[in-house]
Amino acid sequence: MIPHKKVFNEALSSMKSIKIGDLKIALPIIQGGMGIGVSLSGLAAAVANEGGVGTISAVAPGFREPDFLTNFREANMRALRNEIRKARELSKGVLAVNIMVALTNFADMVHTAIKEKIDIIISGAGLALNLPEYRPAGSKTKLVPIVSTDRALNVIIRKWLKGYECLPDAVVLESSYSGGHQGIKMEDVGKEEFNLDQQLPKVLALLEGYEKEYNQKIPVFVAGGVQTGADIRKYIQMGAAGAQIGTRFITTNECDAAQEFKEEYLKAKSPDDIVVIQSPVGLPLRVLKTKFVKEIMAGEKKPIACYFKCLHTCDYHKASFCIARALVNAQSGLVDEGVCCSGVNGYLNNEITSVHELIEKIKQEYSEDSSSV
Ligand SMILES: Cc1cc2nc3c(=O)[nH]c(=O)nc-3n(C[C@H](O)[C@H](O)[C@H](O)COP(=O)(O)O)c2cc1C
Ligand code: SF4
Numbered sequence: 001m002i003p004h005k006k007v008f009n010e011a012l013s014s015m016k017s018i019k020i021g022d023l024k025i026a027l028p029i030i031q032g033g034m035g036i037g038v039s040l041s042g043l044a045a046a047v048a049n050e051g052g053v054g055t056i057s058a059v060a061p062g063f064r065e066p067d068f069l070t071n072f073r074e075a076n077m078r079a080l081r082n083e084i085r086k087a088r089e090l091s092k093g094v095l096a097v098n099i100m101v102a103l104t105n106f107a108d109m110v111h112t113a114i115k116e117k118i119d120i121i122i123s124g125a126g127l128a129l130n131l132p133e134y135r136p137a138g139s140k141t142k143l144v145p146i147v148s149t150d151r152a153l154n155v156i157i158r159k160w161l162k163g164y165e166c167l168p169d170a171v172v173l174e175s176s177y178s179g180g181h182q183g184i185k186m187e188d189v190g191k192e193e194f195n196l197d198q199q200l201p202k203v204l205a206l207l208e209g210y211e212k213e214y215n216q217k218i219p220v221f222v223a224g225g226v227q228t229g230a231d232i233r234k235y236i237q238m239g240a241a242g243a244q245i246g247t248r249f250i251t252t253n254e255c256d257a258a259q260e261f262k263e264e265y266l267k268a269k270s271p272d273d274i275v276v277i278q279s280p281v282g283l284p285l286r287v288l289k290t291k292f293v294k295e296i297m298a299g300e301k302k303p304i305a306c307y308f309k310c311l312h313t314c315d316y317h318k319a320s321f322c323i324a325r326a327l328v329n330a331q332s333g334l335v336d337e338g339v340c341c342s343g344v345n346g347y348l349n350n351e352i353t354s355v356h357e358l359i360e361k362i363k364q365e366y367s368e369d370s371s372s373v
Contacts, residue, residue, distance in 0.1 A: 014367055015232070017051075018219055018241045020142050020170045023119055025094055026051030027359070028242025029232070030172070030221050031249050033098020033122060034180070034341070035059025036327040038250060038257045041086035046254035046355035048093025055096040055122060056083050058109040060310060063328050072308040076105055077112045084116040094119045096144075100181075101126030102281055102311050110134040114141050122146060122172060122244075125181045125283065126313075127156055132164035142169035146223070148176065148183035148194060150202035157210060167210060170219045172244050173203050177225030179247045180341035182276070182284040189276055189284050196222050196235065204239045227345040229365025247343035248362075251352045258333035264288055264340050268347040280319035281311055288346065291336040292329075296320055 017026045031047040033039055035057035044054030061083055062068050062075030087095050097113040102125045113121055123131055124146025131143050145168050147153040160166050175196045176182045176189040207218045219241030226243045251262050268288055279285035287293050302321040310324050330338025
């Protein structure tokens, strides 16, 4: 029987908890990992305290350590360990670490997170083909790849089944409207076939087969331009378990970056203030049009001193700027000399608020929208 409209609306009037394996997530929102230093223990713990998944970024977490330039490996492992422990002191909620595949210290970061018994590792910016290799038997850490297409997800699943006899514990499906690096080629950014509306049904259809065959639920979280509670609701109605949100969490008191960094997002007033440039990582990068970004777009080349070759794919002989330096500059407040990653809807951030207030607002947007179905 088709439920009566009112009953249907009530069932969707508030966000429901979901499970990733044995892990219960009270609020189906993952705060996206944001490097460098934008989401550390402060933001992650605040989101986890609200019932969502709080994510610590593992991109150069050691950038404030005194030996960062001289002992890159150790400094980053120590800092990640400390951030996980700090977040655990601040919250009993669910915590994740986001580890980009393109990092040269990917293995160090994964080993450290698993040793610290992190709840979830989320991994993108490349295909996380060998992620399960690092998870020892008995570890309860959940492994979640980020993908842009059903095809990429299928490649990962086949490799995981063949090599490690496991499936992803959940999946983040990210569109090319997200803040930061995009998992597709520059010429494909914004193309309809890569939008969530087109990709989500394909990903769900692909997973249905594996879920039945292996009797395992694989929740899908949508990401990229998912800004409001109404957006989340739309994708939950389409079959997603929840959403991963990045940019909207930047303008919170708890976000770990400098005040000047947060205020830069408030200055963006229209979609034209957000652009996609080529990153030295070799992927398109969606950012605010800061002074630095305008200069790069005009063809300027910034001086590069590559101290630690942090990215496999960065050809620093050819790159026009050092993305690591630009990200550290921005997060520490030197926005005119830096890069501020932003999703396509970043210009809608119009106030700095607490994570609690923001989550309450998202919940309200979610339930308000249900009354119009
Ligand atoms: C400032 C910033 C930094 C980010 N850094 C990373 C990162 O280090 N690794 C990653 O996988 N995604 C990164 N992302 C993407 C987010 O985790 C998230 O998936 C994305 O922001 C979702 O799109 P939205 O910004 O439109 O909400 C970053 C996004 C932003 C805005
Ligand atoms: S030049 Fe490239 S590899 Fe070297 S530190 Fe900068 S971003 Fe990392």
